[in-house]
Each structure stands twice: as C-alpha cells, then as structure tokens.
Amino acid sequence: MNIGFIGLGNMGSAIAGRLLKANHTVRVWNRSPANAQKLAAQGAQAAETPDEAFKGDAVFSMLGDDDALRAVLLDSGVLGRASGGALRVHINMATISVAFADELAARHAERGIAYISAPVLGRPDAAAAGKLNIVAAGPASALETVQPLLDVVGQKTWRFGEIASRANVVKLTMNFMLAAAIESMGEAAALATGYEIKAGDILELASQTLFPGPVYQGYGRLIAASAYEPAGFKARLGLKDVRLALAAAEAATTPMPLASQIRDTMLEALARGEGEKEFGVVLGRAAMRRAGR
C-alpha cells in the first residue's frame, strides 16, 4: 500500500522500517529530519512537509504526546487541508489522552477520514520483529482495510470496538498496571532490605514463581541494580501516563487511589530532579529511599 508515516522516534522508526521490509511504499516525515534520512536509506521517501506524508491509503503517526500531535496535525493546519479523497485512514499509535482521541476522531470524521487509535504494547525491538501487541479501536471497515498493515508489525491486534478512544483507555490501563507492579516491587524490596535481605533476591524469587514474564523480571533486575540510566522510559513520561489515566478516570467519576499515590511519588521524584532517569528505577526505588536505604 501507499503509506504515510509521521513521527520517527525509536518506536516509529522501527515500525516504519518493518513496513518498508514488507514492500510497502512509505513516505516518512519527522520534525528533526535526521531520522527521516535514516529511513530513506532503507527505501522510504522523505517527505518535505507533513502534508506530503499525511495522505495515501493509510497514515501512521507515532508522536510523543498530545501537544506534539496537536502542533503537527492541528495547529499547523495539516488535518484541515486533508480530505477523505487523499487519505483514507489515519492510524495513531501514540499514547495520547482519551479526551484528545475523541477530539481527533470527530475532526477526522469532519474531513471524511477514518481515525483509528492503535497504541502498542512492546518495545522497539518487538516492533522491528513484528511482535507487538496492538490495541486498536475505530471504524470497523477501516480497521479491516488496514489489518494487513497491523499484521506486519504486530503478532496480534486486540480490538476494542468502533470508538477509537477506547483503545487509548485500554492502553492507559496497561501502563497503569505496569507502574503498579513497579510500585509493588519497590515496597516489597523496601520491606526485605529492612531485614538485610537483598532486593534482587526477593524480586528474582517473585519473577521465577508468582510473576513470570518480562515486566517483573526486567524491572526487578533494573531496580535491584539501581540502573537509573540509560532511561529506556523516562520518569517524566511515566508520570505523564499516570496523569492521563487519572484524567480519564476522573472523567468517568472513578477514583484510582493507587494511581494517585504513584502520581504523588513521581511528582516528588521530578522535584528531586529525576525526571530524565529510568521510570522503573525512579519509582521502584522510591520506597527504599524513603526507608533510608
């Protein structure tokens, strides 16, 4: 297919690269052009403007947050100049707020363009290997049309109906559960180290018994090693996701006390200047730090 791709960070680049390997035509655009050049070397067409990228059979976008997407797509007039004749489906894979997803769905509908929210579970290496889990929602016929593209980058697409923002809600629940698991590891480690038991020993026990899988094992090791850097996922972005979950919950009159608590811990971390450090370690070692360890 003829595909546009906007936003070439680590994840965006990996997904775009995967689409290229599947022999699709991919026009790429990125705010800083260096990453677009890298994709061009893999066969992509480097678009001069976002308008050039925002057309075709389908456009993927993977920008950092609401503000970045709003700047590129709305404030600059890109969406306002687009139409269903030139672009059929926009697949937004970024983790954005539920309210903004609703706004985007409405604005795309006005232009005759189908809007799909399709945030992903997995890291860039999973994207490069086509092993992502994709959470998708939006108009069913549009989803059918782009499913072959999603199958190129994901091992499975989990559909959540026709209202695009539902996929964003689901993604926020996953990110929240991730943060909660980290908080629980951190408090468990704080208790253990209070009795001269190594954090790594109990986190290893947990990940080999009750909690198999990459989250407990991976973050458990990072926490035990105090691996604040490099930051695979920055603390300030972790706070952002918790904030989005709380905003979505508040709009549905839903208290999430553990999310509130994690938010407060992360605000304290940012006040300590830890915003650019690894989220999992900043959050995961907070309880130990409070206990003087």
Added chain:
Amino acid sequence: MNIGFIGLGNMGSAIAGRLLKANHTVRVWNRSPANAQKLAAQGAQAAETPDEAFKGDAVFSMLGDDDALRAVLLDSGVLGRASGGALRVHINMATISVAFADELAARHAERGIAYISAPVLGRPDAAAAGKLNIVAAGPASALETVQPLLDVVGQKTWRFGEIASRANVVKLTMNFMLAAAIESMGEAAALATGYEIKAGDILELASQTLFPGPVYQGYGRLIAASAYEPAGFKARLGLKDVRLALAAAEAATTPMPLASQIRDTMLEALARGEGEKEFGVVLGRAAMRRAGR
C-alpha cells in the same frame, strides 16, 4: 524418617499426604480429629496429643496464625516439655508474624531444638504434586538434614540464611505483591468499565501480554466473574497478611504506602461483612464498587 505433623488443614493435609507417599513415618495431630483420621486412612499414625506428634527426626507444623500456634505449642506447654533429645528440627510452614518467628527461634534454641521457618508458595494441589516453592531459613545444618523432606513437597527450596524469621519476611513480601497485583487489576478494571470496556477483556489482555502466569490470569478471571465464593483464600486472612507485612515494615522503620492503602480497603470490606468471601475478588472489585459499578 520419623516425622511429626501438626495442623491438618487443606495445605497441611496435602503436605503430610505427600510425605506419607514417600514412605516416611508420619504421626499427625490436629485440633479437630476428623482430618487426622483421613490421614490415618492413608497410613499416618494419629497422635492422641500434640506432645506425641511433637517429637522425632523432624516435625512440620502448618497452623493458621500466630494465635493458633501459640495456643498449641506454647500455652499448652508442648514446647516446654520437649527437648533436643526427642526432637531435632521443627519446620514451621505457616505464615506467621516476623516477631513471633523470632520468639519461636529463641524458645526452641533454649530447648535444644532447631527451628526452621519454611513458608510455601503454591496451593494444596501444588503441594500434593510436590510442586511447591519453599522459602526457608534457619540453622544451616538443620536445613541440610531436612532438605530431603522439603524436596518431597517442593520443586525448589529458596534459602534465606540462618535467621529463621527472614523466611517469614520473604513470604510476606510475596503475599504483599500478590495483593498489590490484585489492587492494580481492580483499579484498571474500574477505569476500563468507566468506558464500557469489560473488565474481563482488559484483564485477559494483560495476562496474555505483559503479565503472564497464574496470578494475573487466575485472579483476573475471578474478578471479571465476580466470583466472591467459594473463598479459596478468605478476605480476612488477606487482611491479616497485609497487617503482618505492615507490622514487619514498621519494626524496620519502613513505610509501605500501598500496603497501608490495601489494609484500609480491606478494613472497609470487613466492615461490609465480606470477611469470609474470596480475598482476590473482595479486593479486586473494591475500586469498581467505589465507582458505582
């Protein structure tokens, strides 16, 4: 070996049965004698008194809480009448408080008996299959002596040094992490259902992607199904374990805010009369209940 066994609830009976099948001599005692009779039918010797059971190469105990063990072993004088000549090692598998484990270790040392804390991870069916994970601490030589017995019921023994109560600390960290995972599922489900997404759908997604393993899958399904009964693990016992974790943490000057929050939620649940219902569902549906769902 010549083994005594005190406390024949579901878990104790399964472990004792496993030891019988491995051709050990097992003298069993239980406060209500019916369960002892069942084991006798499998080849155990039913002891008339706890003193009769509390001797031999090793004694296992699996009683419900501090109070039950204190009543049977201390208040009745059983430990006071025992000695290292008649009993070498006491292996206590129950989840008891850290402070009581320290007291027991000291009192056993006075009588010349080695005291080992060996709480387990796993349910009775895992015990019957010899697949438990055993967390053990206590005098190294005594542990070596009884390791063959532990290997009969467990797939692996995780050792945490010579101070018996350390094993109890570790067990409490595991139970806390279990409760935290349930709380996180509950809040995630509350957020999701606020947008008409089924709790079961996001919990299934979680357990098939980020959080494989029996905890998220099993409790996820129970929560989605509102399976308050039968109570595999009662809410009031879940509160007890959180309370023990908080007490151990306080003795080590360690705040555990998530544990505090879970404790408060469980107190509310008990005030609602849910103490005898399934812990995972009582805790896991609390966030949904608060949101009016």
Added chain:
Amino acid sequence: MNIGFIGLGNMGSAIAGRLLKANHTVRVWNRSPANAQKLAAQGAQAAETPDEAFKGDAVFSMLGDDDALRAVLLDSGVLGRASGGALRVHINMATISVAFADELAARHAERGIAYISAPVLGRPDAAAAGKLNIVAAGPASALETVQPLLDVVGQKTWRFGEIASRANVVKLTMNFMLAAAIESMGEAAALATGYEIKAGDILELASQTLFPGPVYQGYGRLIAASAYEPAGFKARLGLKDVRLALAAAEAATTPMPLASQIRDTMLEALARGEGEKEFGVVLGRAAMRRAGR
C-alpha cells in the same frame, strides 16, 4: 465610583448590594435576569448586555467557575471589545484556576485593563455585613485605587503581591485546609463511633478546646447531624476546588497526598450520586460510612 458587576449568585448579590448601600453607582448583569431585577429594586442599573456592565471605574465579577467566566468574558468577545479607556480595573472575586488567572491577567494587560484576583473568605451574610476577608493580588496602583471598594465589603484585605494568580493560589490553600479539617473530623468521628462514642460529643469537645472557630464548630455540628441538605456548599464544587489545588500543585511539581485522598473520596461520593449534597457532610461522613456506621 461607577462600578460594573457581573455574576449575581448569592455571594455576588450580597457584595453588589453592599456596594449599593455605600452609594456607589452599580450596573449589574447576570445570565438569568431575575437576580439583576432584585438588585435593580435596591437601586442598581440592570445592564442589557455584559458589555454594558464591563466598563467604568471598576468591574467586579463573581461567576461560578473557569467555564462560566470564559463563556461570558472571552468566548462572547466582551473582553476583546473592552479597553483601558472604558474600564480601568477588573476585580475577579471568583475561585478560578491558577492557570486561567494567569491567562486573564495577560489578556487584560493586552487591552490596557488592570486585572486583580480578589477571592474572598466568608459566606454571603459576611459579605452583606462587610465582614469578608479578601485575598487580593494584582498591580499595586490598581489595588490602591479600588481599596476603598474592597473596604466596603471586607473587614480586611490580605495582599499577596503584583501577580494576580497568587491570590488564587492562596484561596486554594484555604479551601484545601477547610477540606482537610473536615476529613480529619470525619475520621475522628469514625474512630469514636467505633466505641459507641457519639460523633457530636468528640467534635464538640474539639471545637471547644483545640479547635475554636466557625469551621470546626459549624462543620462538626453538620456532620454530627448528618445534615446533607440544604447544601450551603455543594459536594461537586468541593471536588472542583480540590481539583484546582491539585492542578496548581502539579504545575509547581508539588505532591499533596491528602488532597489526592480527598479528591478520590469525593469522586466516590459523586459516583454515589451525592454531588448536589452538602460538601462538608458528604466528605465528613465518608469515613463513618466506610466503617459501616
């Protein structure tokens, strides 16, 4: 002076009435005209449009929240059509967000109009008696000009510098402390009633010893009496103020865990359908309700 007044709820009407009694010329405007007619009967001029009211030596505004003020002043173009030639000072007494106060100050400055935030402490009867405490911030010269007007409605003006939004921050700290006092009364009452001690007895003791003054006494009596209605201050507005405090705190990277907890309790209350009931009783009886009392 020649004064405009926008927003004639209970508090706005009381303040405008006070200004009339002090022989000022007051042009009043309200979205629903009935309240403007009442003031006209007291000597006010009922303005046909908000533009008519938004001019003179000074304009007071007292609208319910950010949205109401944004609708009347910005979306309708009233501020855009105004200028420093026709209006010198706008004194906004409403409890609005810190971010919106900053935006308003900037937009007024563009039009050459001084913007003062002057939220008040006290109820309508205090306003009618000229006994309010006024928290004010904004350009010093403008504040000097309107101080005689503030002295008509307030017993004291507490100044917090030239940045108008600072007064809003201060107001939010006061409202937060009020909510915190109510939460503390509620939890104290929950503990007491757990021992068959009447809530009213300990709240009366508190207000006659450690905590004199109208807050503990007034809310203590309302809580003890379960006086959910009439709602002097509605629960949903109490939640709004806590939300504004949390938003202001987040913008300053400041965790406020007690505010987070109150917010969660109020979300639960709204989910229970208590949004229109008295804030102090909804919040103040939440802890008792959780304990089954």
Added chain:
Amino acid sequence: MNIGFIGLGNMGSAIAGRLLKANHTVRVWNRSPANAQKLAAQGAQAAETPDEAFKGDAVFSMLGDDDALRAVLLDSGVLGRASGGALRVHINMATISVAFADELAARHAERGIAYISAPVLGRPDAAAAGKLNIVAAGPASALETVQPLLDVVGQKTWRFGEIASRANVVKLTMNFMLAAAIESMGEAAALATGYEIKAGDILELASQTLFPGPVYQGYGRLIAASAYEPAGFKARLGLKDVRLALAAAEAATTPMPLASQIRDTMLEALARGEGEKEFGVVLGRAAMRRAGR
C-alpha cells in the same frame, strides 16, 4: 486528700505541684529521683518505692507509654500487692492504648480498686495554671469522689461514661485531629511556596481567619520558622499516638486513611533520623521537603 503520684515528667510535675498548692498531701515517685526531689522541695513526700506511692485516697499516674506503665505497675508487682483497702481510685492521665486501658481496668477491678482514665488536653503551663481540659471515663462514683481533685488541675472535665478506655479513645481522636491539622498546614504551605508565597503568610492568614486558636497559630509559626528544636513534643511520640489511633480503629474495623498516611510520613521521618525533633515541624515540613523546598 491523701494522694499518690507516679511519673514526674514535665506534665506530671506540673499537675502534682498544682495539687500541692491546693494543700493536698502528695506522695511522689519517679523512676529517676531528681524530679521527685524537686517536688519534695515544694512540700511533697518523696516515696522510696512505687508501692509507697500507690496507695491513699487516690493515685495519679502520668507515665510515657504502655511499656513504662506496664513495667512500673504490673511487671514489678505493684498492682498485685495493692488492694482496695489501701487505695480507692487510680487516675491514669497518660495517653495509653485502648487495649491496655481495658486490661488495666480489669486488673484493678480484680484488686477492688477503681480505675479511671483521665488523659488531658493542654501543656504543662496549662496544668500549672489549673487550665487543662480533662477527658475522663470510669466508674461514676469514683469519678464523683475525685472530681474535686480534677477541678484543681483542670478548667473542665469532659466525661465519657463508665468504661475507662473510652477516654483514651477520645484522647486519641484529639491527637489525631492535631496531626491532621499539621499535615494540612504542611501541604498548604507546600502549594503556596511553589508559587513563591511564604509559608508563614498563608498560615498566618489561616489562623487569623478560618482557624483561630492555639493549634493552627502555634504550629503554623513553628512550621514557618522551621523550628525543629526544641522538641516540645517529639516526632517519635507523635508517631506513637497515630499508631495507637490506628490500632484502636483497626480493632473497631475502621479505616482511617489520613491516619495511615501520616503514619507513613512519620516512619519516613524516623528513618531520616528525625525522631527526636519537634513533631509538628517534622510532619509540617514533610510536604515542602518532598517538593524540594
């Protein structure tokens, strides 16, 4: 009357001195005898043993905590050797646990001695001036007998029935409300200082408007001044009181989330080595510290 007095800290000495001035015979005992000598210089009889002090028409006790009272009265056998013939009423003014108060009431009843819990509100200077507020519960006839003594040290006695421990519950609710007020001042100050508003300015505003009285004014000034020392009330004792409130609440199946949060903050403070510093400042500045101020 012929009075015994056990426990001569700052508060005990002030109360005993007040009784002496009212011309009562007072036999005093203290673990470290220096304070007893000071009272002897005011006319008291210095008892050689606690037994000597623990008899007469009435005995007052004012020891630091459960452990101190248990050591002096129970472990040493003083109560076991006493009887209703030699001592009519024991008035315990210390802040002890509800459970221990129940135990003491039962043990005194066995010896034929009336036991009254009579914790006080106020500082030593209020005691010296006879201006304490006394919270009392216990057998009505015994209370009638000793009311003239209570009137010597208190301006008012607030009675809470015949079950002595009820007075302890009430005292714990007051101490909790005190801690909650401090927490609220601290979070308010954290918000204000995030906008370069001085903590002292908003706390002064609060204490002169919504929250008159000594608590908000006194602690507000201590917090603003960072007056960690001298410690009028030590942080570790503040934690103890919150812990007693939580224990009493748990026994009545009552969640107190704000108390849980304060407990966690104080545990963190103790882990930071702040246990001997002023409670009000340690707790009151915690929120500012978390925000990096």
